[in-house]
Amino acid sequence: MAVREILKMGDARLLRVAQPVTGFDTDALHLLISDLFDTMAAANGAGLAAPQIGVDLQLVIFGTNQINPRYPDAPLVPRTVLLNPVLTPLGDEQEEGWEGCLSVPGLRGMVPRYTRIHYRGFDQYGDPIERTVGGFHARVVQHECDHLIGKLYPMRVRDFTQFGYTEVLFPGLDASDD
Ligand code: NI
DSSP states (O other): OOOOOOOOTTOGGGGSOOBOOOOOSOHHHHHHHHHHHHHHHHTTOSEEEGGGGTOOBSEEEEOOSSOBTTBTTOOOOOOEEEEEEEEEESSSOEEEEEEOOTTSTTEEEEEEEESEEEEEEEOTTSOEEEEEEEHHHHHHHHHHHHGGGTOOGGGGOSOGGGEEEHHHHSTTSOOTTO
16 A cells, blocks of 8 residues: 555656556556555645556556545445546536546646546456446546556647646635646
8 A cells, every 4th residue: 555656747657658557356456556546635636547557557546535625526436446437428528527537736727528428447356347338437437447548638639728737726615636
């Protein structure tokens, strides 16, 4: 159990296409996931991808089982470990929403995401996960899985008049961990 260093935008390791996980339910995998949860909790994140701590694997965690001070208005998303994910948009509809990222501290941007998606993958034991989701849940999954293809949310921002410092855009928000 350890809080790991989160890589920041500019680090080339964030730009890699991650490798699939091939071994499930191993000690090394459980330790890595434990570290990811510790690191996400310490930073009040809503999600974290293995590449953000320099691990080149298709592994993301996310979930907001309690109110997150960084996203106080966000609906709850079940705590999830997702390996080798495959995302499929359901329809063409997209919606804009504010995003932040622990690898891009201090900033928020307006990012278009598919409103509804289907996703599938595996948990840490190799059991399949399959869900159809919308709204904030769909946004979080798209954001985290983007980390597995070397994409950070600023690369998705279309309108740079809606990209800026959290403390300026949202005065009073607890952004101490941004
Ligand atoms: Ni992120």
